[in-house]
Amino acid sequence: MEVVQMQRRFAEYTASLFREGFLDAQFTQLQQLQDETNPDFVEEVVSLFFEDSEKLVNNLAKTLDQQNFDYKKVDALVHQLKGSSASIGAQRVKNVCVAFRQFCEDQNVEACLGCLQQVKQECFLVKNKLETLFRMEQQIVAAGGSIPVMEYN
């Protein structure tokens, strides 16, 4: 595949991720912080996010599995996940967290369990999407091309 074709595919794929709400403007902010001195910055932050979110999700699962769990503890964990997902621009994950916190406040255990599943799913989805994106970037760079700069408001 020619570099130009790869770049076009990359641009289209990126656009779709924004359109479908997987990513928001914060992700663009991350990309703008990447340069020759820090060429892997986005991947590094994203990687940290997935390590962190895995721990949080596991912790949430354990907590919700208990007989008389503390909603405050669940809320605190979701708050952390919401914060870090917002920091990388993982919009759909963040949105589930917003709903999740509301259900904690309502003390609705069924809805909380539902959100746990949803948040797992959204983390899984965005992880795959981003891995695909990074692979596309690597292919472009390996072929001697540059990564197109995406402009989103």
Added chain:
Amino acid sequence: MSTAGLVSRRDCSHQLHVLAVDDSVVDRKFVERLLKISSCKVTAVESGIRALQFLGLDGEKKETAGFDGLKVNLIMTDYSMPGMNGFELLKKIKESSTLKEIPVVIMSSENILTRVDRCLEEGAEEFIVKPVKLSDVKRLKNILTKGDKGQNEEDPLLSLPLSSHDLASSSTSSSSPFKFLDHRSKRPRLQG
């Protein structure tokens, strides 16, 4: 300390040194990058306790000549942290005779007016809603470096503009100018 260490400290004396405090590893990395890309020296720690240790306020160590090179020009702290939260850290810093002149900025994902007011009243310079933007860092940096330049001349505070972001919607905003002071010059804090 090696000679090489001394030389780099002297070189760094013009670089702003920011202490970033956040329990989130993702946010630490992000803020660190924002600061580095803005040519600041950064020390990122994960808790209020660690921050106080770094600042030499843990009661174990006294300030030494070596500590001078690690002088912090700005502290940016997350509000919600387990153990000591950002507000408690802010209080400890403002209660310390050695550290109270260091400007403290609170970062929070939650823009709660009472929280903002509390922090500003306790002496925080600003309350920044997360995610922090590059423009936030640039603005802070401009304000801090203006203070440095005016050290020997007329009071630079009088010429500091109020930024539109200043003090959120706090009722204290109209009466108090941005109260940053260069702690190295040890001028007294203005009463707002």
